[in-house]
Structure formats: structure tokens, C-alpha cells
Amino acid sequence: MKILAYLETLDGALKKTAFETITAAQTLAKQSGGSVVGLVIGSADTTQAGVYGLADCLVAKHAHLEKQSTSAFAETIAQAAKAENADVVILPASSTGKEIAPRLAVKLEAGLAPDTVAHEIAGGDLVATRPVYAGKARLKVKITTAKKVVTIRPNVFTAKKADAAATVANRDFAPNLSDSHVKATVTSVSRNTGKLDVAEADIIVSGGRGLKGPENFHLVESLAGTLGAAVGASRAVVDAGWRPHGEQVGQTGKTVSPTLYIAAGISGAIQHLAGMSSSKVIVAINKDKDAPIFQIADYGIVGDAFEVLPKLTEKVKSVVHR
Amino acid sequence: MQTKYFASCEILCLHSIFFCNFVFSTVYISTTETTLHYYLFHTFSGEPFSMNILVGLSQVPDTTTKIVIGADSKAIDSKGVKYIMNPYDEFALEEALRLKEKNGGTVTAVTVGGDTAKDVLRTALALQVDKAIFIKSDSADSFVIASNLAAVAQESKPDVILFGRQSIDYDSFQVAPMVAELLDLPSVTMTSKLEINGTSLTAERDIEGGKETVSASLPAVISAQKGLNEPRYPKLPDIMKAKSKPIEERAATATAARTEVVGMELPAAKGKGKIFGDSDGDISELVKLLHEEAKVI
Numbered sequence: 001m002k003i004l005a006y007l008e009t010l011d012g013a014l015k016k017t018a019f020e021t022i023t024a025a026q027t028l029a030k031q032s033g034g035s036v037v038g039l040v041i042g043s044a045d046t047t048q049a050g051v052y053g054l055a056d057c058l059v060a061k062h063a064h065l066e067k068q069s070t071s072a073f074a075e076t077i078a079q080a081a082k083a084e085n086a087d088v089v090i091l092p093a094s095s096t097g098k099e100i101a102p103r104l105a106v107k108l109e110a111g112l113a114p115d116t117v118a119h120e121i122a123g124g125d126l127v128a129t130r131p132v133y134a135g136k137a138r139l140k141v142k143i144t145t146a147k148k149v150v151t152i153r154p155n156v157f158t159a160k161k162a163d164a165a166a167t168v169a170n171r172d173f174a175p176n177l178s179d180s181h182v183k184a185t186v187t188s189v190s191r192n193t194g195k196l197d198v199a200e201a202d203i204i205v206s207g208g209r210g211l212k213g214p215e216n217f218h219l220v221e222s223l224a225g226t227l228g229a230a231v232g233a234s235r236a237v238v239d240a241g242w243r244p245h246g247e248q249v250g251q252t253g254k255t256v257s258p259t260l261y262i263a264a265g266i267s268g269a270i271q272h273l274a275g276m277s278s279s280k281v282i283v284a285i286n287k288d289k290d291a292p293i294f295q296i297a298d299y300g301i302v303g304d305a306f307e308v309l310p311k312l313t314e315k316v317k318s319v320v321h322r
Numbered sequence: 323m324q325t326k327y328f329a330s331c332e333i334l335c336l337h338s339i340f341f342c343n344f345v346f347s348t349v350y351i352s353t354t355e356t357t358l359h360y361y362l363f364h365t366f367s368g369e370p371f372s373m374n375i376l377v378g379l380s381q382v383p384d385t386t387t388k389i390v391i392g393a394d395s396k397a398i399d400s401k402g403v404k405y406i407m408n409p410y411d412e413f414a415l416e417e418a419l420r421l422k423e424k425n426g427g428t429v430t431a432v433t434v435g436g437d438t439a440k441d442v443l444r445t446a447l448a449l450q451v452d453k454a455i456f457i458k459s460d461s462a463d464s465f466v467i468a469s470n471l472a473a474v475a476q477e478s479k480p481d482v483i484l485f486g487r488q489s490i491d492y493d494s495f496q497v498a499p500m501v502a503e504l505l506d507l508p509s510v511t512m513t514s515k516l517e518i519n520g521t522s523l524t525a526e527r528d529i530e531g532g533k534e535t536v537s538a539s540l541p542a543v544i545s546a547q548k549g550l551n552e553p554r555y556p557k558l559p560d561i562m563k564a565k566s567k568p569i570e571e572r573a574a575t576a577t578a579a580r581t582e583v584v585g586m587e588l589p590a591a592k593g594k595g596k597i598f599g600d601s602d603g604d605i606s607e608l609v610k611l612l613h614e615e616a617k618v619i
């Protein structure tokens with residue numbers, strides 16, 4: 001299968017999801033006997049993609065792409081997929097990827113498997129696995145159309161460096177776009193400066209109602225700071241106004257899958273687990289040994305978060321040299 | 323090629339008591355390759371206009387449902403499952419009702435699903451939507467669902483089409499952008515703030531590490547994120563009255579599915595975790611394991 005990997009960029013650099021997308025695309029190409037071509041939109045340094053084995057990359061440029069309109073992005077990717085005769089297009093299931101992919105699928109008359117965590121080729125068909133019911137079950141979906149679109153859940157496909165780095169050959173791609181392709185446009189972006197977002201972080205330290213009040217979250221923040229982690233929160237503390245909504249993890253918050261998730265003073269309600277149960281390693285700190293969070297924890301400490309968090313921060317400092 | 327449709331609000335405006343005040347203006351000209359479409363719009367000097375709003379509602383298992391895989395290993399066992407309106411759709415419905423209250427107009431709720439899914443339309447009727455449309459289909463394919471919803475929009479030509487951010491059963495996040503693409507309209511997903519002025523909209527949407535502000539013109543497709551508003555609850559007398567309100571049933575479009583479910587399984591159970599006490603020795607041991615065994619710090 002010929003696979004087109006859409007590589008996301010930020011401020012002229014490839015995002016971490018881009019390397020994960022390359023890895024997922026290469027794994028699929030290997031299984032199906034095919035090749036991978038990358039696609040970036042706008043100017044970006046693609047050198048780093050070579051480290052992950054990408055040798056061929058389209059660089060799409062057009063004035064209409066400057067307004068970050070997802071409809072124009074979808075049209076560009078569709079045109080690239082047609083030009084390259086791609087069988088599969090892979091995108092990250094990021095906030096933009098999730099908006100582009102359904103449009104792209106309609107344009108290519110392709111079936112779409114969203115937010116996938118594994119792929120296999122079975123009898124020539126692409127079968128994707130994805131969490132459903134907030135991670136309480138896994139669904140295997142076969143895409144039954146000739147052209148296929150797949151989005152991948154961030155942090156799941158660990159980016160793998162190639163044995164020998166490739167030199168990326170960039171090819172200019174000029175999409176044919178008109179005003180009508182530019183629909184909704186991004187007029188401004190505000191970033192939470194200096195703060196890591198839970199959706200992108202490798203490590204998350206979350207706090208819940210067990211912390212008793214917003215004034216005690218410095219305990220969570222200093223452990224997070226030591227680990228270079230993002231701060232997360234349960235809905236109980238977000239609803240109480242202790243923490244901003246952007247930090248909420250769970251069914252009505254963000255779905256995260258970091259390599260390490262530390263939950264302090266969080267009971268582990270099903271709706272919270274829905275957002276973090278696919279984390280690689282889960283550590284729970286709770287004074288109630290019967291708290292449900294311990295059922296999915298890889299490691300747990302039964303104890304008072306007010307005592308455990310400062311000690312843990314100190315011990316972690318001696319291990320990580322940041 | 324999809325044809326861009328005319329807003330039907332002019333008819334409502336004509337019946338309005340502000341009849342003599344309206345300013346007739348052409349605010350939108352779309353130049354697609356094949357045709358020129360004129361989107362005519364009336365604005366009252368200082369007065370709100372009337373809005374035709376469509377909202378898609380899906381029915382999902384309650385968030386606390388214990389998932390048991392069905393006998394066919396392709397879906398959940400629905401025995402004993404309590405179904406509710408998709409939580410994100412409550413925000414979409416609330417926004418629809420507020421837009422109507424502000425601008426006048428009509429709210430139509432539409433659901434695609436099996437017979438039990440009609441319950442969400444009853445809730446919508448209790449919350450005073452003007453019309454409820456039910457399309458019977460047992461399809462699990464998002465494209466089929468989106469095509470059916472787009473067909474309704476094609477006919478009623480709404481100014482604003484609202485959905486939830488995602489259906490919490492299959493969490494696909496597909497329907498809103500698919501409907502927008504099928505209708506050749508702008509879409510804004512995960513909207514946490516929405517402002518509509520005349521025919522232009524400004525929305526705030528959540529992105530990784532922040533928010534972005536997006537602008538577009540109507541008609542448009544919006545999907546609602548938590549925080550967009552605070553949904554109201556239906557009142558008991560309205561729930562009673564809703565029972566006898568009509569629900570229009572329509573046949574599903576003949577759309578072929580593009581995906582097929584081949585299996586469903588429970589996630590691999592985790593082995594028992596290693597649980598420690600809170601002594602210094604315990605915490606040192608944990609840090610050592612995270613560093614040497616799990617290799618995550």
C-alpha cells in the first residue's frame with residue numbers, strides 16, 4: 001500500500017505527532033509491502049523526519065493555506081493523495097487532525113478509522129483497533145473502501161528511529177485551491193505560556209479532591225515541575241473552580257495517554273479513568289486502600305498525599321537531573 | 323458538486339412585525355467553479371434576525387455503564403443498559419435554544435438510530451424544540467449517519483447546524499466535519515464559546531496547549547465542547563406534554579457503509595499493581611522501580 005503521512009508542524013518545526021505518524025505509516029507500509037511519502041503544509045524543516053526513516057516528503061505551499069483553514073488543508077491533502085495515488089492517508093488525532101480527517105474521507109470517498117491505537121493487514125484489508133466507550137472496550141474496524149483514512153491517537157505509536165537516518169528529499173507540491181476552499185479561518189491563537197498541556201505531555205501529575213483546596217496544588221505542581229510534567233485535574237476540582245478546565249482529564253475533559261500518569265487524591269471514578277486508562281504506567285496516591293484508582297494502577301502508595309507528595313518530589317530529584 | 327442553499331429565514335422575516343424595517347442586503351456571494359450562488363439575507367436595523375437551527379442528537383449508554391461484550395463479539399450487550407442523551411449534545415441543544423431565544427426562528431432536532439433513540443427527541447421536545455425528526459437506521463457507520471443528517475439539512479436549509487463534540491459511545495468525532503463537507507459548509511469543532519453577529523460567527527475552540535479563535539460565515543456547522551453553556555433541564559409538565567407531541571419519521575437514505583465492525587473486546591486486564599505504604603523506604607523503592615523497572619523517569 002502507498003501511504004501518505006500528514007506531518008503536523010508548529011512554528012516551522014515538525015511536531016512530536018509527526019514522528020509518531022511516520023512510525024505508524026512505516027509499520028503499515030512494511031506489513032502491506034508499500035512505501036511512505038510525507039506531506040507538510042507550509043514551510044517547515046523536515047530534516048528531523050529522516051531520523052525516523054522518511055526519505056520522501058511533499059511540501060505544500062499556497063497563499064490560501066496561511067489562514068489555517070481545515071477545509072483548505074483537507075483539500076490539499078486530498079489532492080496530494082490523488083497525485084501520489086496513495087491508498088491510505090494517516091493523520092494524527094489532534095485537534096486539527098480530527099477536524100481534517102472526516103472532510104478528507106468524504107473527498108476521497110474513503111472509510112475513516114478514527115483515533116486508532118493499532119493496525120493490521122488481514123487478508124489484504126486494513127483493520128484498525130480503537131478504544132470505544134471511553135476506553136472500556138476496543139473495537140476492530142475494517143475499512144471497506146479502496147481508499148482509506150486513519151487517524152492515530154497521540155502518544156501511542158512510539159516514534160522509532162531508523163537504523164540509518166535517511167536524507168529527506170523534499171518535493172514542492174502546489175495544490176489547486178480557490179477561495180471557496182477556505183471556509184472557517186483561524187484569526188488568533190492563545191497558548192497557555194510556559195505550561196505544558198496534558199494532551200501533549202509525556203508525564204502528567206494530576207490532583208483531585210483529596211488535596212482539599214486550590215492552595216495545596218503547589219504540592220502537585222512541584223512534583224510536576226521536577227518531572228517536567230503537565231498538571232492534570234479531576235472534574236471535581238475543576239467544577240469547584242480550583243483548577244482551569246483545560247487541565248481536566250476524563251470523559252468530559254481530555255483523553256490522555258502519557259508514559260507516566262500520577263494521580264494524587266483522585267478516587268478513580270469511571271469517567272476519570274475514561275480519560276487516562278490507556279496511560280503506559282499509572283501511579284496512584286490515595287489514603288483509601290480501596291479507592292478504585294488502585295485497580296488500574298501499576299504502582300500505588302496508600303498514604304496521605306500531603307506527606308507523600310513532598311517526599312516523592314525529593315526522591316525523584318535525586319534520580320532525574322533536570 | 324454540492325449547491326449552497328438559500329437561507330429560509332426571509333420568509334419568517336416577512337411575517338415579522340418588524341416587516342417595514344428590514345434592510346435587504348446581499349451579504350454573501352460564493353464563487354465555486356461551476357455556479358454563482360447568492361445568499362440573501364435580511365438584517366433589521368438593530369433588531370435580531372430569525373434563525374433556522376438544526377441540532378443532531380445521539381443516544382448513548384449512560385457513562386457509568388459496565389460494558390459487557392455481546393454474543394456476536396461486535397457490539398456491547400445492551401441488556402440492562404440505561405441510555406441517555408449524549409452529554410455533549412446537551413450543550414449543542416442548549417446553544418440551539420439560546421440562539422432561537424435571541425434571534426427568533428426554529429429549532430429542529432434530528433436523531434438517527436433504533437426505536438429507543440426516540441427518547442432523546444422526547445427530551446428535546448420537552449425542552450421546546452419546534453420539530454423533531456427521527457430517521458430509523460441501525461447503521462453504526464459514521465458516514466451513513468452523517469449522510470442522513472446532511473440530507474435533512476439539504477432540505478430544511480438551516481443557518482446553523484449544531485452537534486456535540488463527539489458521541490461518547492464510539493467517540494469518533496466524525497459527524498460534524500463530515501456533514502459540513504457533504505454540504506460544502508464551514509465547520510468549527512470543540513467550540514467552547516460562540517458569537518454570531520448577522521451572518522458571521524466567531525468561535526473559540528480548544529487546541530493542544532491553548533485555544534484558537536476561528537471565524538466563518540453562516541450557514542455553518544458547529545460542534546459543542548463542555549463549557550459552551552450551562553444546559554437547562556426539562557420541567558415535569560413539559561415532559562408530560564412532550565409525550566403527545568409529534569415526531570416526524572423519515573426513511574433512511576440508501577448510503578453504503580464505508581467501515582465494518584469486525585470485533586469488539588475488553589481491554590487487556592492489567593496485572594495487579596505493586597502497592598506500597600507511605601514510609602520513606604516505600605517511597606524510595608517506588609522511585610527506584612519507576613526509574614529502573616518501568617523506565618519512565
Ligand SMILES: Cc1cc2nc3c(=O)[nH]c(=O)nc-3n(C[C@H](O)[C@H](O)[C@H](O)COP(=O)(O)OP(=O)(O)OC[C@H]3O[C@@H](n4cnc5c(N)ncnc54)[C@H](O)[C@@H]3O)c2cc1C
Pocket residue numbers: 207208209210211233234235236237248249250251252253254264265266267268269270271272275285286287288291303304305306385409
Ligand atoms: C457525565 C459525567 C462526566 C464526568 N466527566 C468527568 C471527567 O471528565 N473527569 C473526571 O475526573 N470526572 C468526571 N466526572 C466525575 C466523576 O464521576 C467523579 O465525581 C470525579 O472524578 C471525582 O473526582 P475526585 O476523584 O477528585 O474526587 P473524589 O471522588 O471525591 O475522590 C477524592 C479521593 O481523594 C482521596 N483522599 C482524600 N484525602 C486524601 C489525602 N489527604 N491524601 C490522599 N488521598 C486523599 C479519597 O480517598 C478519595 O479517593 C464525570 C461525571 C459524570 C456524571
Ligand SMILES: Cc1cc2nc3c(=O)[nH]c(=O)nc-3n(C[C@H](O)[C@H](O)[C@H](O)COP(=O)(O)OP(=O)(O)OC[C@H]3O[C@@H](n4cnc5c(N)ncnc54)[C@H](O)[C@@H]3O)c2cc1C
Pocket residue numbers: 378379380381382396397408410411414432433434435436439459460461462463464467471484485486487488489490491492493494495496497498583
Ligand atoms: C458497533 C456500533 C454499534 C452501534 N450500535 C448502535 C445501535 O445499536 N443503535 C443505535 O442507535 N446506534 C448504534 N450505533 C451508532 C452510534 O450510536 C452513533 O450514532 C454513530 O456511531 C455515530 O457516532 P460517532 O461516534 O461517529 O459520532 P461523533 O462523530 O462522535 O458524533 C458527533 C456528534 O454528531 C451527532 N450525532 C452522532 N450520531 C448521531 C445520530 N445517530 N443521530 C443524530 N446525531 C448524531 C451528535 O450531535 C454527536 O455529538 C452503533 C455504532 C457502532 C460503531
